[in-house]
Amino acid sequence: MDTPPPTTGAPRAQSLFRNPVVIAGALITTISALLFFVGFFVDLFGLHTNPYLGIVFFIAIPSAFIVGLLLIPIGLWLERRRRHQGLPPSLREWPRLDLNRDRVRTIVFAVLVLTPANLMIVGMASYKGVEYMDSVGFCGQVCHEVMEPEFVAYQFGPHARVKCVDCHIGPGADWFVKSKLSGARQVVAVLLASHPRPIPTPVHDLRPARETCEQCHWPAKFHGDKVEMFREYADDEANTESVTTVRLRIGGIDMAGNPRGIHWHVAEENAIEYIALDAARQEIGYVRLVEADGEVTEFRAPGVTDAQLAAGERRGMDCVDCHNRPSHTFARSAERAINELLGAGGVPLTLPFVRREGLQAITGEYGSQDEAFAAIGARLRGFYQAEYPEVWAGQQADVERAVLSLNDLYRRNVFPSMKVTWGLHPDNRGHMEFPGCFRCHTDEHATKDGRVIRQDCDLCHDIE
Ligand code: HEC
Ligand code: HEC
Ligand code: HEC
Ligand code: HEC
Ligand code: HEC
Structure with a gap:
């Protein structure tokens, strides 16, 4: 076919592409797409095991890809502004977009095919990225030093198969945004080495525990007692052993359907709220119990003032108020x-x-x-x-x-x-090393008419 003679003076829309920013964008996009494919296939064949590589392939490269894509319209806009100011195109030489020429047709066709492919890459990459950021490896190993105590202890705990994010981050978009924002803040803190040592506990924006735990545990179905044996050894030559057998009244629900025992606190019929006076929630100044019939009972610690209560943290009691170390459990002493x-x-x-x-x-x-x-x-x-x-x-x-x-x-x-050492993080089950149950069960947290939260030794267990 005959090609018509080229016209002089390039049309505006075409020459907007003659801009270094646009070209840089196109290059970055193409290169990162190729790299991503390499990473993706390496991962498919199970060759990627290192969490740092994960950061590169599923976060850094897709980010570069997106930056590249964004650069293209930015470059176009810059070029358009330049033209409006009456300046000549930034780059003078550029092939004309003439579909009668085979080469141009090939390029246009390639762009049309590549755009959907590019979109697919973004989709796949962000999916992989999110999946990767939800993995235990990402949480536990990327900021190696910072998360090491929890990551190591986690692997020996009863929940070593429950992912970090399942307890720490809830489902849905709002949690996603919240966690990524706080994650970004944490990354900066780690880079600047300004993060606290040790990481403080409790975690104030933990996913509501009942949502997490009740996927697998259902206290209303608990019943009976749990027998635990505590063995102690003396500092003598023979390392003399002594054993205490404790029969814990785990409770849950009794035959008549009434809540009882240790899991009485989390029965549907009861709602307990408390006010902690300190950040570690070890000092409890006030407890409010609402029972099934709507009856409200308020207990106050001896000597606590209204001002102290107003400044404290109010919280509904749930599983992690006792099981505050369900995972990454360190020895209590x-x-x-x-x-x-x-x-x-x-x-x-x-x-x-x-x-x-x-x-x-x-x-x-x-x-x-x-x-x-x-x-x-x-x-x-x-x-x-x-x-x-x-x-x-x-x-x-x-x-x-x-x-x-x-x-x-x-x-x-x-x-x-x-700076994580023996006995640093309190464990709220029991009452030996840390106040635990005795934060409330003091015999002194009392209502106005003198009813107290009891400390009778047989309220929670029989000891043999
Ligand atoms: C079964 C639930 C669960 C899992 C799984 C879990 N955590 Fe936690 N984590 C908690 C709870 C509950 C706390 C808060 C303790 C508190 O509030 O007193 C916590 C606290 C923390 C803290 C604050 C410091 C501390 O030790 O208390 C860090 C850091 C942490 N978790 C990291 C991780 C990492 C990393 C993983 C995965 C390797 C993980 N967690 C898995 C429940 C969990
Ligand atoms: C994905 C399921 C799952 C979730 C979610 C889960 N658990 Fe568990 N939990 C288990 C399994 C399985 C065991 C038994 C492990 C074993 O016997 O080694 C267990 C054991 C326990 C035990 C007994 C531990 C022991 O040392 O005997 C406690 C207490 C417990 N879970 C509390 C919790 C709490 C509190 C939460 C919420 C923060 C929670 N679990 C979330 C599956 C889960
Ligand atoms: C008032 C404190 C307290 C609260 C609140 C509490 N627990 Fe417990 N739970 C205990 C104690 C104490 C034990 C016995 C010691 C242990 O196994 O850790 C126990 C034991 C368990 C066990 C092991 C049971 C067994 O037979 O081995 C599971 C599972 C459990 N709790 C889950 C939960 C879940 C889920 C919640 C929230 C819905 C919850 N607990 C709320 C104190 C509590
Ligand atoms: C935030 C405060 C608080 C903490 C912490 C707490 N309790 Fe309680 N507990 C209460 C209140 C309030 C009552 C009800 C007192 C009353 O009715 O007189 C109660 C009642 C009980 C009962 C009697 C339930 C029944 O069958 O009627 C048991 C058993 C019990 N607690 C065990 C524990 C154990 C074990 C722990 C520690 C693992 C613990 N509690 C920690 C506030 C608390
Ligand atoms: C509010 C509930 C509660 C009351 C009241 C209570 N205990 Fe306990 N006690 C527990 C729990 C829960 C454990 C189990 C802790 C664990 O699983 O490690 C425990 C464990 C023990 C142990 C086992 C040893 C150890 O190393 O943990 C002894 C001994 C003990 N209690 C003595 C007492 C005595 C004495 C009293 C009366 C002053 C008492 N308890 C009152 C909840 C209670």
Whole structure:
């Protein structure tokens, strides 16, 4: 076919593309699309295991892609403004858009095909990006040092298969925006190293617990008691054991359908609200109970003033007011940790004074976990070599096993770089190391007419 002779003077709309910003945009878009495909296929074949690569492929590259796409209209607009000001096109040489020419036709056709493909890429990338940001790897490993204590402890907890986001972030668009905003703030804090050490607890914008927990647990179906055995060991040569058996009145609902026992607080029939006087919710100044028949009962801590209550945090009681460490559970104290370790057979009880020596080893002040591991080993080996050479000679393997178990205990509970140490985070179940149940059950939180929240030892359990 005959091509008509080219006309002189390019039409305006065409030459708007002759702009460096537009060209840069097109290049960025194309390159990042290619890179994204590489990443996507690498991921499909299961080759991407590193969370940092995830950031690159599913966040950085798609972001570049979108920036590229945005640059194109921005460049067009800049160029148009330039022309309005009577300036010549930024770039003089540009092929004419003449569909009679094969090459031009190919380009136009390519653009028409590529646009839907580009949109697909954005869709796929953002889906992958969101999915990736919801993964445990993203939450636990990307800001490695910051989340390490929770990430490590999480893997040993009963909920190691429940994703971080399932408890921390609710479903729906509002949670998405909220979490991404606070996430962005956190990233900045990590980059500037201005984040708190340790990360404070409680978390004030946690997803409402009943929404989370009741997907799997239904307290109305709980019944009966739960028996727990607490083993303790003395600091003597024989590491003497003593056992307390506690029969906890878990409750839920009784045969007549009435709420009772420990889960009475979260029964549908009852609503409990409280006011905490401190940020850690360890000091409770006021408790308000509304029962099924609408009867309201108000308890106040002794001596608390109206001004204190007005300044406190008011909160409806739910699962995490007791189960505040359902996941990433740290030992409540070094003593409890070592008792549990001995009880579980992690350290041979035949080693003389192993409880006392082990406890002192894991509670030393160390600058890093590696320093602690070296010191724990040196202390135990040194002790048996010096004090019990016959034990060292005959039971060296047991000593080494004890060293490994103690290192492991330390590794899960103490993180010097984040200033997380024994007993830092309160655990509200029970009442031994932390006030826990006794934040309210004081025998002193009282109504005006003298009814109190009771501390009778058999209200919650039988002890054998
Ligand atoms: C089963 C629910 C659940 C899961 C799963 C979970 N968390 Fe938590 N997390 C909580 C609760 C509840 C708190 C708040 C404790 C409080 O309010 O006293 C919390 C608190 C935190 C805190 C504040 C500091 C602290 O230790 O209290 C961090 C950080 C944290 N979680 C990180 C994570 C990370 C990272 C993961 C995944 C590896 C994760 N969480 C998984 C329930 C959960
Ligand atoms: C996705 C399901 C799921 C969700 C959501 C979930 N749990 Fe669990 N939870 C489990 C399973 C499964 C176990 C039993 C684990 C085991 O026996 O090792 C368990 C165990 C427990 C236990 C007993 C732990 C122990 O050491 O014996 C408590 C307490 C508990 N969950 C509380 C909670 C609370 C509080 C929440 C909400 C913050 C919650 N769970 C959310 C599945 C879930
Ligand atoms: C008043 C404090 C309190 C509240 C509120 C509470 N729990 Fe518990 N729960 C306990 C105690 C104490 C235990 C027994 C110790 C343990 O297993 O951790 C327990 C045990 C459990 C268990 C283990 C049961 C078993 O038989 O092993 C699950 C699961 C559980 N709670 C889930 C929940 C859920 C879900 C909620 C919220 C709807 C909730 N709890 C609210 C105190 C509470
Ligand atoms: C925020 C305050 C608060 C906390 C914390 C709290 N309780 Fe209670 N609890 C109450 C109130 C209020 C009552 C009702 C008192 C009354 O009716 O006289 C109650 C009643 C009970 C009852 C009697 C239920 C029945 O069958 O009638 C048990 C059992 C109980 N609590 C166990 C616990 C345990 C175990 C913990 C800790 C894991 C705990 N509570 C923590 C406020 C609290
Ligand atoms: C409001 C409920 C409540 C009351 C009242 C209560 N306890 Fe407990 N107690 C608990 C819970 C819950 C646990 C289990 C903690 C756990 O699972 O680790 C516990 C555990 C114990 C243990 C086991 C040891 C340990 O290391 O945790 C002892 C001992 C104990 N209580 C003694 C008492 C005595 C003595 C009283 C009376 C002054 C009392 N309790 C009153 C809720 C209560």
